[in-house]
Amino acid sequence: MRTGILYLVSGPSGSGKTTLCRRLAKEGEATYARSCTTRAMRPGETDGEDYFFLTRADFEQRIAAGDFIEHAEVHGNLYGTLRSEVLEHLKAGTDVVLDIDVQGADLVRACVDPLITNALVDLFVTPPTHEEILKRLSGRGTDSQEVIDLRMKNALEEISYAPKYRYQLLSGTHEEDYEKFRSLLVGSRLATKLQTSAG
Numbered sequence: 001m002r003t004g005i006l007y008l009v010s011g012p013s014g015s016g017k018t019t020l021c022r023r024l025a026k027e028g029e030a031t032y033a034r035s036c037t038t039r040a041m042r043p044g045e046t047d048g049e050d051y052f053f054l055t056r057a058d059f060e061q062r063i064a065a066g067d068f069i070e071h072a073e074v075h076g077n078l079y080g081t082l083r084s085e086v087l088e089h090l091k092a093g094t095d096v097v098l099d100i101d102v103q104g105a106d107l108v109r110a111c112v113d114p115l116i117t118n119a120l121v122d123l124f125v126t127p128p129t130h131e132e133i134l135k136r137l138s139g140r141g142t143d144s145q146e147v148i149d150l151r152m153k154n155a156l157e158e159i160s161y162a163p164k165y166r167y168q169l170l171s172g173t174h175e176e177d178y179e180k181f182r183s184l185l186v187g188s189r190l191a192t193k194l195q196t197s198a199g
């Protein structure tokens, strides 16, 4: 039996990475690790499904309790990956998809737990052009101009982290992107370091 793959995916807002991750989970290829966040819920989002929405005080309590593998401040809010959403699945041989920002990715790469280091497959998704990022950010229709401006500034900074990722996906059409995205996971299942017994 092999241990699960930790499929870590980053990319600026508007790169389409969340859609890719969600679809992978929906098609039963991997479990989506739900994060905690202090940001406000967007229309259409569900607590416990899209995120666990916490107050800052609750979030800080969970940091102190050691509940997170990593946590970071992104766009002025706290986001964190729960141990409980990742480790047991990996041990059981289930692949886990992690949709996190570039700071979180650095922290996961710095983990010393072999269950994580051996499992890690990291991918950066980049939108084709700056105009496309802006179009996608504006098209969401739920964020204020101020939020869009902040996310655009952050997007350009996040793209500078792309070379840290082993795999890169330059976004094209939804179908092309998904095909490549899924193929990387399928191919990674053949990696020798994952062919170990979960014990």
Ligand code: 5GP
Pocket (backbone or CB within 6 Å): 010, 011, 012, 013, 035, 036, 039, 070, 071, 072, 074, 075, 079, 080, 081, 082, 099, 100, 101, 102, 103, 104, 105
């Ligand atoms: P959004 O608020 O648009 O859902 O997400 C904003 C950013 O936070 C995205 O880049 C997303 O990947 C990132 N993010 C979501 N969950 C986590 C997490 O648990 N940890 C970190 N470091 N970033 C996260």
